[in-house]
Amino acid sequence: MSQLIRERWPAGIAAAVSVLCLLAAGCTGIGAIGGTPGGTTVTVAIVANPQMRDVETLTPQFERSHPGIRVHYVTLPENEARQKITESVATGSREFDVVMISNYETPMWARNGWLTDLQPLADRTPGYDPADFIGPIRSSLSYRGHLYSVPFYGESSFLMYRKDLFAAHHLTMPLHPTWRQVAHFADRLHDPRHGTAGICLRGAPGWGEVLAPLDTVINTFGGRWYDMRWNAQLTSPAVQRAVSFYVGLVRRAGEPAAATAGFTECATQFAQGNAAMWYDATSAAGLLEDPATSTVAGKVGYVAAPVAATASSGWLYSWSLGIPTTTVHKDAAWQFLAWATSRDYIKLVGNKLGWARLPPGSRESTYTIPQYREVSRPFGGPTLTGIRQADPEHPTVQPVPYTGVQFLDIPEFQDLGTRVSQQINAAIAGQQSVRAALDQSQQYAQTVGRSYQQPGHREGHHGR
Numbered sequence: 001m002s003q004l005i006r007e008r009w010p011a012g013i014a015a016a017v018s019v020l021c022l023l024a025a026g027c028t029g030i031g032a033i034g035g036t037p038g039g040t041t042v043t044v045a046i047v048a049n050p051q052m053r054d055v056e057t058l059t060p061q062f063e064r065s066h067p068g069i070r071v072h073y074v075t076l077p078e079n080e081a082r083q084k085i086t087e088s089v090a091t092g093s094r095e096f097d098v099v100m101i102s103n104y105e106t107p108m109w110a111r112n113g114w115l116t117d118l119q120p121l122a123d124r125t126p127g128y129d130p131a132d133f134i135g136p137i138r139s140s141l142s143y144r145g146h147l148y149s150v151p152f153y154g155e156s157s158f159l160m161y162r163k164d165l166f167a168a169h170h171l172t173m174p175l176h177p178t179w180r181q182v183a184h185f186a187d188r189l190h191d192p193r194h195g196t197a198g199i200c201l202r203g204a205p206g207w208g209e210v211l212a213p214l215d216t217v218i219n220t221f222g223g224r225w226y227d228m229r230w231n232a233q234l235t236s237p238a239v240q241r242a243v244s245f246y247v248g249l250v251r252r253a254g255e256p257a258a259a260t261a262g263f264t265e266c267a268t269q270f271a272q273g274n275a276a277m278w279y280d281a282t283s284a285a286g287l288l289e290d291p292a293t294s295t296v297a298g299k300v301g302y303v304a305a306p307v308a309a310t311a312s313s314g315w316l317y318s319w320s321l322g323i324p325t326t327t328v329h330k331d332a333a334w335q336f337l338a339w340a341t342s343r344d345y346i347k348l349v350g351n352k353l354g355w356a357r358l359p360p361g362s363r364e365s366t367y368t369i370p371q372y373r374e375v376s377r378p379f380g381g382p383t384l385t386g387i388r389q390a391d392p393e394h395p396t397v398q399p400v401p402y403t404g405v406q407f408l409d410i411p412e413f414q415d416l417g418t419r420v421s422q423q424i425n426a427a428i429a430g431q432q433s434v435r436a437a438l439d440q441s442q443q444y445a446q447t448v449g450r451s452y453q454q455p456g457h458r459e460g461h462h463g464r
Contacts, residue, residue, distance in 0.1 A: 066332075079208070110143035132364055157216060197274060200266040202280070220309060286357050
């Protein structure tokens with residue numbers, strides 16, 4: 001794309017152009033639309049992650065109890081899924097009846113009229129109980145008080161560490177560590193000769209990859225993307241300190257090939273015992289405590305997201321399911337959503353696949369299930385605390401004109417964040433300096449910021 005998007009999405013046009021340019025060519029013909037003999041096919045676009053593989057595994061249970069409905073999944077890697085789903089919804093395509101999105105897209109797309117209002121459907125579905133959704137997660141997926149997507153799982157971020165390695169080196173992890181302490185531990189425990197990284201941190205490009213943890217570091221170091229007049233701040237001293245710290249730490253004591261490591265790669269490294277610490281999503285804990293997928297089950301401690309100048313720093317995020325307004329199968333799509341995000345589904349996962357694999361962070365009632373309370377004893381409390389302490393309205397030290405901890409709630413961020421992440425990724429790979437990366441990032445951010453300095457765009461973000 002030759003330039004950053006300069007305006008909001010008044011009717012979806014800017015978003016469609018942006019994503020079409022990103023894709024270079026439209027993808028067509030993915031998934032089946034319409035009915036099957038004697039029934040309806042609901043086509044669901046999802047992100048390739050372990051929790052969604054679980055729902056695919058259990059979908060025959062849904063189809064047996066809903067004999068008139070068949071579910072067809074289109075499963076894509078995260079960055080590709082974001083682009084494809086945005087293109088499809090923004091252009092009014094009917095290829096997907098259900099889309100996996102997040103609390104980044106939901107309020108904006110609801111405002112644009114792209115998503116079905118799910119509140120009336122949820123309220124009149126017996127036993128669904130939308131009030132059971134954890135408050136900050138429910139609020140982040142709402143627009144004008146109504147749910148426009150429903151959480152499949154929710155998360156904040158925290159620090160995971162190997163209790164056995166810390167004990168062997170006579171180190172004690174505080175419940176509320178600082179980033180300075182974390183760096184000290186990483187340097188002490190980094191042992192590449194024996195295949196142990198001091199810490200695993202995302203380095204792969206993508207606004208949902210390296211920028212997710214890095215933005216929390218920028219926030220807690222006192223940095224911000226924009227001041228209250230939408231002047232870009234990515235070359236400010238606070239941002240420079242934060243990014244230099246993050247890049248230096250991962251290059252010095254991080255995992256091998258950090259520039260290609262995202263959530264999945266770090267999860268694999270940590271679960272295989274190849275890292276002493278990992279800062280990432282609270283939803284990772286279930287994977288680490290499942291002996292079928294982890295060699296470190298029972299050996300991991302969980303503490304709050306590290307801080308510098310703020311009291312807390314964890315992000316707030318939910319992978320959620322929404323229904324585009326263009327679907328012709330709204331009733332069938334809702335029946336699938338109501339099943340996949342229900343209390344009964346959560347218990348089904350536990351009974352069929354193991355209690356450590358429950359979708360976390362979506363419902364309060366999940367944390368009252370006796371079997372899950374037992375398995376989540378090390379991480380359940382820190383997960384709920386992280387979600388409840390996350391403050392998207394006030395993410396950093398100084399006031400900001402946007403909402404969001406690890407993202408900005410403006411449509412341009414999908415492109416802006418991707419571009420900035422590519423610059424940071426190049427610094428992690430040793431291809432350029434942090435200063436050069438931030439100088440280029442500042443130019444990208446200035447382009448977007450100028451559009452918000454125009455009359456009518458001073459308000460920053462819209463209320464949910």
